[in-house]
Amino acid sequence: MTHLTTAGLTAMFLALAGHAYAQTAEQPAETPAPAATEAAPAAGAEAAADAPAETAEAGGTALANGMDLTPDKMENGRWYNAEGVPVFKKEADGTFDYATFSGFRRYSAECHVCHGPDGEGSTYAPALKKSVLRLDYYDFLEIAASGKQEGNLVMPAFGTNKNAWCYIDDIYVYLLARGTEELPRGRPAKRADKSDEFTAQEDSCMNG
Numbered sequence: 001m002t003h004l005t006t007a008g009l010t011a012m013f014l015a016l017a018g019h020a021y022a023q024t025a026e027q028p029a030e031t032p033a034p035a036a037t038e039a040a041p042a043a044g045a046e047a048a049a050d051a052p053a054e055t056a057e058a059g060g061t062a063l064a065n066g067m068d069l070t071p072d073k074m075e076n077g078r079w080y081n082a083e084g085v086p087v088f089k090k091e092a093d094g095t096f097d098y099a100t101f102s103g104f105r106r107y108s109a110e111c112h113v114c115h116g117p118d119g120e121g122s123t124y125a126p127a128l129k130k131s132v133l134r135l136d137y138y139d140f141l142e143i144a145a146s147g148k149q150e151g152n153l154v155m156p157a158f159g160t161n162k163n164a165w166c167y168i169d170d171i172y173v174y175l176l177a178r179g180t181e182e183l184p185r186g187r188p189a190k191r192a193d194k195s196d197e198f199t200a201q202e203d204s205c206m207n208g
């Protein structure tokens with residue numbers, strides 16, 4: 001066993017301290033708070049991430065990460081749960097709301113190339129239909145906006161790409177519908193018509 005000299009230990013300590021300092025310095029500046037910070041804390045987020053939706057006692061449906069999937073109100077032609085998080089809406093006859101269909105189209109145009117068809121994942125990027133069962137909506141938004149990198153795996157930032165960002169909620173609800181297995185693979189067969197409110201919001205986002 002080698003004996004380290006005091007000088008050697010000091011050098012090592014300085015190197016470690018320098019490393020720790022560098023790490024702290026590299027921390028990104030405070031991330032901007034998402035638009036609606038009053039979102040409910042993800043109760044039981046540690047619970048089985050990939051578990052499909054389970055029926056809650058109240059008659060609604062919740063994800064294992066605590067997210068309530070029950071459509072509560074419609075705004076700008078899109079459905080939201082009671083906490084204001086976007087959700088898909090499926091009628092008894094299997095008809096999906098327009099936003100879910102829009103999400104299918106935008107996902108196919110912007111995300112499919114890396115994340116695989118129908119949110120199924122690829123050898124390069126994870127299955128987003130599963131990611132949305134684990135990540136909460138705000139985590140999803142943050143990654144989609146700012147991107148992510150791990151080694152040579154690069155997730156681009158979409159926050160300034162209107163073709164993706166104006167429809168990011170649609171992509172999210174589409175992926176929720178896929179992840180809960182409510183929507184089979186492929187193009188949604190039956191969907192609601194596009195509403196005037198949806199068109200108005202779309203125009204203001206794309207041209208704003």
Ligand code: HEC
Binds near residue numbers: 114
């Ligand atoms: C150029 C390829 C590419 C495109 C296009 C792309 N992604 Fe990604 N994405 C990745 C890679 C690679 C990762 C994994 C990055 C990592 O682990 O650091 C990733 C990770 C993610 C994650 C985190 C998943 C998790 O389970 O942690 C989300 C969310 C995501 N992407 C959303 C999107 C959305 C939404 C789109 C379309 C608007 C999109 N991505 C388009 C490559 C891409």
